[in-house]
Amino acid sequence: MDHVELDPSNYGWDLPAGWKLYAHEEGGEPAILKATYELTEGCVALVEAHVHSPYNGPTRVTVLAESVEAANQSDGITTEMMRAVPLGEARKVITYWVNRIRSEVKPESQPAPLPDRIESPEDYARVAAEYVRLINANERRPIEVMAQAWGVSRNTASARVRRAREKGYLVQEKGEKNRLNAGISDLARALLKYTKEDDN
Template identity: 80%
Template structure:
C-alpha cells in the first residue's frame, strides 16, 4: 500500500530519528508511524504501527536485504538478524506517539477525566462506562489505555475497575473469540442517564 508521508512539524511534533509519519491518503490525518533500523550493513528492519489499531505495538515488522551483496554476505535473512530487531525500543516510541497523536487529534477517543480519588457511585459508573466503551471498540489493552489517560499506574486503574465490578456497576462477561466482553449494570446505566440529563 502506498502511504502518503506527512511533515510532523506541521503538527508541532518532532519524531525520534529514523521515524516517519504517514496518512492513508493525500490530505489525510496521521495514521501510520514507521521506522527503519539498520541491523547489519545493507540489511534493515522496517517497523510499522497504525495509530488507531486496538493495541500499542508494531503492526508489521519487515526485514529486508537491500542489496544482493548484503544478502550474499549474510546468506539471506538470519535468525540473528530477527533477534536483533529493537522491538522494545520501537514499542516505547510507538506507545508514546500513538497516545500523543490520539490525545491531540482525537481527544474524544480517550477515557473521560476522573477525580484523583474515586469514591462516589458516579465515579464508579464512569469507570465502568469507560471500560465498556474501550472493550466495545476492540481495544485489547483497555486497562493500560485508562491508566495512561488518567495518569495513574496500571495497578491503580485495575483496582478502580475491580471495585466498580465488586460494587455492581460493571458486569464482566465470558470472553468471546478471545475478546474481552463487559456490560454496564442497570445501576450504572441509571446513574449515567441521570448525569447526561444534568449535563455532567
C-alpha cells in the first residue's frame, strides 16, 4: 500500500536522520514512521511503526539486499545482517515520536494532567476515569500511556490505578475474555459529576 509522505516541519517537528513521516492517504494526519538503516554496503533495514498501534515498537522490519552484487557478496541475507538491525535505537525513536505525535495531533486522546502527588479523593477518581477512558478507546497498554503522559514510572502509574481500585473508585466489569475491563464507581462519578455517557 502506498503511503503519502508528509513534511514534519509543517508540524514543527525535526525527525532524526533517516526517519520519515507518512499519512495513510492524501490529506490524512500523521500515522506512520519509517526509517532506513544501512547494515552493510548495499544492504539495508527498513523499519516501520504506526502511530496509533497499541504498543511502542516497530510494526514491520524488512531487511533488503538492494543489489544483486550485495546479495552475491554475502550469499543473501545473513544472520549477522539480521543481528545488525538497530532495534533498540529504533524503539527509542519510535517511543518518543509516537507519543509526541499522539499528544500534539490528538491531545484529547491523552490522559488529563494530574498533580505531582495524588492524595485527594478527586485525584484518585480522575486516575480511575483516565484508566477507564483508555480501555474504552481500545488502548491495550493504559498503564504505559498514563505513565508516559504523567512523566512517572510504570510502577507509579500502576500503583495509582491499584489504589484507585482499593479506594473504591474503579470497579471490575464483565466483558470479553482476554480484554481489559473496568468501570468508574458511583463514588467516583459523584466526585467528578460524571454521567454514564461521559465514560465514552
